[in-house]
Amino acid sequence: MAKKRLVFSFPTSLLDQPITYQLVKRYDLMVNILRARVTPREEGELVVEVSGDKKSLEEGLRFIEEAGVGIKPLAQRIIRHENLCIECTACTSACPTGALLVERPDMRLVFDGEKCIACELCVPTCAYKVMEMVF
Ligand code: SF4
Ligand code: SF4
Structure with a gap:
């Protein structure tokens, strides 16, 4: 498969x-x-x-x-400008698939592109313009 x-x-x-x-x-x-x-x-x-x-x-x-x-x-289609991220975690609650999540134990924000469905919900949530959809 x-x-x-x-x-x-x-x-x-x-x-x-x-x-x-x-x-x-x-x-x-x-x-x-x-x-x-x-x-x-x-x-x-x-x-x-x-x-x-x-x-x-x-x-x-x-x-x-x-x-x-x-x-x-x-x-x-999905760009994460990692250098701009302040790890405020606001986007994790907007993401419906868990593609943006806080990884334990070091509590770092990680982006799992495999889980992302390009819904764009994180884009307006992030005040620092970290997530960008390229169309
Ligand atoms: S909302 Fe933006 S700055 Fe905050 S953790 Fe998510 S990507 Fe980083
Ligand atoms: S585009 Fe949607 S699924 Fe992908 S990281 Fe952002 S909120 Fe999550």
Whole structure:
């Protein structure tokens, strides 16, 4: 079983196409949509977790890329400016997934990118602009 967290970008010409559904139907993949939005340029963007057989995952992603969908790893979209952080921990209560948490015993703030779903809730919470979403 392979699993990837990715950002799919759909140009406006593909917005009404059931492309993500094809990953389920044709490639037997599980697609968990973590977040969906329409960008200021009217493009569709999905943050997804896709899992399934490794070969099927590769083939399915190749299929939607060839169909015109942009694919990027989720981790590339999230920047943590660690040098700006004063470790006030305000963001930990805003984060719904535990991606931002205080690690014991030294009580340091850590960011676990694997848990992040790019919900952006931490961005306005942090007065020091430590967390930045790049779109
Ligand atoms: S709210 Fe900002 S400054 Fe405070 S711990 Fe979180 S990232 Fe660091
Ligand atoms: S964007 Fe921020 S609040 Fe949302 S899951 Fe990621 S770290 Fe947590």
